[in-house]
Amino acid sequence: MTEMTARETSLAAPGAFARLRSLAQSLGLLWVLILLCAFAVYLSPSFIQTGNLLNVGRQVALFGIVSVGMTFVILTRGIDLSVGSIVGVVAVTSALMLASGVPIPLTMLAALAIGAAFGAVNGAGVVFFGMPPFIMTLGTLVMGRGIAMTIANGEPKTLGEAADAFYFLGGGFLLGIPVPIWIFAAIAAGAFVVLRYTPFGRQVYAVGSNTEAARLAGIPVRRVLMSVYIISGVLSALTALIFVSRLTVGEPTAGTNLELEAISIVVIGGTSLFGGEGGVIGTVIGAAIIAVMANILNLLGISPFTQQIVKGAIIIAAVMFEVYRHRRRS
Amino acid sequence: MNQTILEMRGIHKRFPGVHALNDVSFAVRKGSVHGFIGENGAGKSTLMRVLAGAFHADEGEVVIAGARVPAPTPDRMLELGIAVIYQELAQAPHLTVAENIFLGRLPRTRLGLIDWRRARAEAARVLDRLGFRVDPAARIDSISVAQRQMVEIAKAIARDARIVVLDEPSAVLGDAELEHLFATIRRLSRESGVSFIYITHRLKELYEICDEVTVLRDGQVVASMPIAETSTADLVRHMVGREIRDIFPPRAEAGQEIRLDVRNLSRRGVLKDISFDVRRGEIVGICGLAGSGRTEVLRAIAGADRIDGGEIRIDGRPVSIDGPRHGLAHGIGLLPEDRKTEGLFLDQSVAFNVTVCALGELTGGGLISGRREDEAVSRFVRQMRIKTPSVHTKVRTLSGGNQQKCGIARQLHAGTDILLVDEPTRGVDVAAKRDIYDLLVELTAGRGASVVMVSSELPEVLGLCHRIVVMREGTVAAVLDGSGATEETIMAHAVWQ
Numbered sequence: 001m002t003e004m005t006a007r008e009t010s011l012a013a014p015g016a017f018a019r020l021r022s023l024a025q026s027l028g029l030l031w032v033l034i035l036l037c038a039f040a041v042y043l044s045p046s047f048i049q050t051g052n053l054l055n056v057g058r059q060v061a062l063f064g065i066v067s068v069g070m071t072f073v074i075l076t077r078g079i080d081l082s083v084g085s086i087v088g089v090v091a092v093t094s095a096l097m098l099a100s101g102v103p104i105p106l107t108m109l110a111a112l113a114i115g116a117a118f119g120a121v122n123g124a125g126v127v128f129f130g131m132p133p134f135i136m137t138l139g140t141l142v143m144g145r146g147i148a149m150t151i152a153n154g155e156p157k158t159l160g161e162a163a164d165a166f167y168f169l170g171g172g173f174l175l176g177i178p179v180p181i182w183i184f185a186a187i188a189a190g191a192f193v194v195l196r197y198t199p200f201g202r203q204v205y206a207v208g209s210n211t212e213a214a215r216l217a218g219i220p221v222r223r224v225l226m227s228v229y230i231i232s233g234v235l236s237a238l239t240a241l242i243f244v245s246r247l248t249v250g251e252p253t254a255g256t257n258l259e260l261e262a263i264s265i266v267v268i269g270g271t272s273l274f275g276g277e278g279g280v281i282g283t284v285i286g287a288a289i290i291a292v293m294a295n296i297l298n299l300l301g302i303s304p305f306t307q308q309i310v311k312g313a314i315i316i317a318a319v320m321f322e323v324y325r326h327r328r329r330s
Numbered sequence: 331m332n333q334t335i336l337e338m339r340g341i342h343k344r345f346p347g348v349h350a351l352n353d354v355s356f357a358v359r360k361g362s363v364h365g366f367i368g369e370n371g372a373g374k375s376t377l378m379r380v381l382a383g384a385f386h387a388d389e390g391e392v393v394i395a396g397a398r399v400p401a402p403t404p405d406r407m408l409e410l411g412i413a414v415i416y417q418e419l420a421q422a423p424h425l426t427v428a429e430n431i432f433l434g435r436l437p438r439t440r441l442g443l444i445d446w447r448r449a450r451a452e453a454a455r456v457l458d459r460l461g462f463r464v465d466p467a468a469r470i471d472s473i474s475v476a477q478r479q480m481v482e483i484a485k486a487i488a489r490d491a492r493i494v495v496l497d498e499p500s501a502v503l504g505d506a507e508l509e510h511l512f513a514t515i516r517r518l519s520r521e522s523g524v525s526f527i528y529i530t531h532r533l534k535e536l537y538e539i540c541d542e543v544t545v546l547r548d549g550q551v552v553a554s555m556p557i558a559e560t561s562t563a564d565l566v567r568h569m570v571g572r573e574i575r576d577i578f579p580p581r582a583e584a585g586q587e588i589r590l591d592v593r594n595l596s597r598r599g600v601l602k603d604i605s606f607d608v609r610r611g612e613i614v615g616i617c618g619l620a621g622s623g624r625t626e627v628l629r630a631i632a633g634a635d636r637i638d639g640g641e642i643r644i645d646g647r648p649v650s651i652d653g654p655r656h657g658l659a660h661g662i663g664l665l666p667e668d669r670k671t672e673g674l675f676l677d678q679s680v681a682f683n684v685t686v687c688a689l690g691e692l693t694g695g696g697l698i699s700g701r702r703e704d705e706a707v708s709r710f711v712r713q714m715r716i717k718t719p720s721v722h723t724k725v726r727t728l729s730g731g732n733q734q735k736c737g738i739a740r741q742l743h744a745g746t747d748i749l750l751v752d753e754p755t756r757g758v759d760v761a762a763k764r765d766i767y768d769l770l771v772e773l774t775a776g777r778g779a780s781v782v783m784v785s786s787e788l789p790e791v792l793g794l795c796h797r798i799v800v801m802r803e804g805t806v807a808a809v810l811d812g813s814g815a816t817e818e819t820i821m822a823h824a825v826w827q
Contacts, residue, residue, distance in 0.1 A: 193697070197697040197698050197700075198693075198696060198697060198698065199689040199690070199693060199698065202682065202685075202686055202689060202698070203686075205675075205678060205682070206675055206678070206682075206686050209675035209676070209677055209678055210671070210672075210674070210675050210676070212671065212672050213666075213671070213672055213673055213674060213675060214675075214686075215634075215653075215654060216632075216634055216654050216664055216666055216672055216673070217654070217658075217686055217687040217740070218653075218654045218655040218657070218658035218659075218687045218744075219655075219686070219687065220655060276675065276677055276678065277677060
């Protein structure tokens with residue numbers, strides 16, 4: 001009996017090691033982040049001023065929430081290009097609802113429902129009509145922006161009297177920390193637990209690793225795919241609410257190019273575009289890296305145009321590393 | 331005629347957990363046809379990939395026309411006149427026959443543009459010389475598999491190949507087409523001095539076409555000699571290397587109670603009126619040639635493919651199985667034919683692969699308990715002798731046999747008691763094969779499960795199965811008693827009389 005337990009632990013022990021190693025990989029990313037922060041401090045001590053840090057944190061939160069949803073989608077080997085347009089649609093609809101006196105909780109529920117509906121359309125296209133996710137969500141990206149523009153007639157919509165009451169969500173503080181950061185922390189933690197410790201999380205990885213094997217293993221592939229697009233849609237809607245709250249205006253152009261930010265964050269965070277590998281920790285660190293990088297470039301006084309060049313190069317480097325790893329394996 | 335054109339000496343190739351080629355040496359004479367025979371997994375394909383430069387041998391050397399090839403790469407081997415025609419033909423389906431023949435080296439005009447007229451004319455000349463009636467302007471996807479094989483040979487000849495390797499052409503060719511291929515081989519070898527390496531499963535073909543034969547077993551050459559000096563019995567003995575029955579555990583009596591009853595199962599164009607039953611504790615084999623519908627029967631029962639007609643009963647009750655999920659809920663589990671593309675999640679851990687379809691019992695409050703999972707999986711690893719450094723090791727890094735065991739462990743963990751296994755020992759080394767046989771017997775005799783096994787290895791069907799369903803062109807040709815059947819009786823039912 002003792003012998004058996006010994007053998008069991010001997011089998012499990014290298015597992016702990018493997019887990020440590022995968023943690024170390026995220027930690028590798030963490031080192032990049034720490035070095036970046038150190039560099040930022042060296043450049044300008046004002047980096048660690050509370051105001052600046054909170055700004056960076058707020059940006060991490062905003063992009064991070066959408067990126068968590070994107071992580072789910074990319075883990076299934078999909079992509080969701082429509083997130084930015086969902087933000088646009090939800091921004092104008094929620095602004096209009098608030099302005100016309102719909103209560104805040106009801107507005108928020110409706111907003112999340114709109115996000116979910118968009119996600120469901122994306123999911124249905126992929127699942128029932130076999131559309132490639134890239135094309136399906138490219139379609140809803142274009143349509144969504146058109147819908148936002150049509151509803152708002154191309155103009156920003158103010159919130160009217162509700163603006164002050166609604167400001168807490170995006171602009172308020174809790175224990176000295178901006179509310180969006182709390183929201184992001186809760187969502188990231190929840191997503192981490194779901195992906196790592198629930199059967200649904202396992203199924204997400206299974207579908208992304210090998211869709212046909214997942215189907216033959218009795219995994220509800222369609223339900224899983226539907227779910228990840230809906231998750232992505234809902235988190236996009238939440239981001240829109242935060243935008244609207246903080247800016248006290250619903251702009252039809254809100255969230256433009258957000259999909260590019262989110263995809264970059266997820267990829268830099270080490271989640272594989274080939275599906276089935278990666279996770280939320282990487283995405284959180286990826287979001288922080290992008291935000292700190294932008295902050296450094298600002299501190300250096302580099303023009304926004306040049307910043308884009310740098311960011312593009314970083315994305316290519318991250319994906320190159322990923323492709324290289326894949327090739328070495330096979 | 332006696333000049334040696336190709337020699338491979340002391341070739342070793344190791345994969346994780348498998349010594350795929352162990353000190354393989356042989357020589358091919360100019361203008362001869364050299365046969366290779368051996369069981370699945372004996373190392374034939376690996377050896378040919380080494381010859382083609384696609385795999386690097388760990389040790390050993392390749393000598394062509396007396397000169398050692400220092401660093402074999404695919405390009406180098408092509409230049410030296412080696413052409414390997416794989417079972418799955420590597421062709422560009424949307425291109426024409428002529429383009430395929432001159433793929434990558436189409437003739438050019440003086441302006442550097444492709445000279446289509448010359449390409450077609452030259453392709454037609456090569457095809458004509460070989461006596462192949464194929465239109466050089468036809469697209470590859472519009473011609474038959476046999477014609478594609480011809481195009482591949484034409485491509486090799488057009489490149490002045492000196493050694494052409496044919497990897498089981500008879501698997502895809504009909505009798506008449508095969509006869510034509512043989513005539514071509516004879517003519518090319520005699521008249522043009524081209525040497526052939528002919529890989530096959532079928533003894534009869536060796537005697538028809540080959541001058542010499544080399545028998546591979548478990549990655550080693552066990553015999554290499556002129557075909558005239560051998561007998562069929564010798565070759566079989568060399569291939570198997572043991573009395574066939576020895577490696578199979580003794581067959582236990584099956585129960586009486588019918589667990590799975592398949593009635594008139596049909597799927598348009600694939601399966602027609604398939605009926606058979608499986609009892610508790612019984613292993614039923616399904617045999618038939620490639621394309622006879624063996625795999626399709628299993629997939630239909632498991633719910634992987636839709637069915638158009640017929641009925642499946644479990645314990646006497648008709649059930650409708652809409653998708654693999656339903657199958658699993660009824661205790662039916664499928665171990666698919668291709669474990670890499672349909673079975674496993676290669677980049678996930680052993681534990682992930684084993685538990686993925688039955689996570690329910692490992693969760694408490696909606697969360698998976700890592701400890702409980704590790705314990706459950708460790709138990710399978712131990713019982714099934716899965717050789718892995720840890721339950722968290724990626725399945726990709728395991729050998730074929732251990733990967734297959736992971737697939738079976740998944741079914742056991744999910745509690746399936748009607749197990750449908752498709753080629754369970756393909757690409758699996760001998761020791762792991764024995765483990766898998768023991769396991770299947772343990773499951774049936776020990777635990778009363780029912781197993782349906784599709785296999786193209788007749789010895790294992792004969793050694794394990796209580797009854798054997800022989801299929802032919804999507805129908806059941808015969809149901810034989812396992813203890814009375816022989817390879818000959820099975821084959822007699824499997825082919826058209």
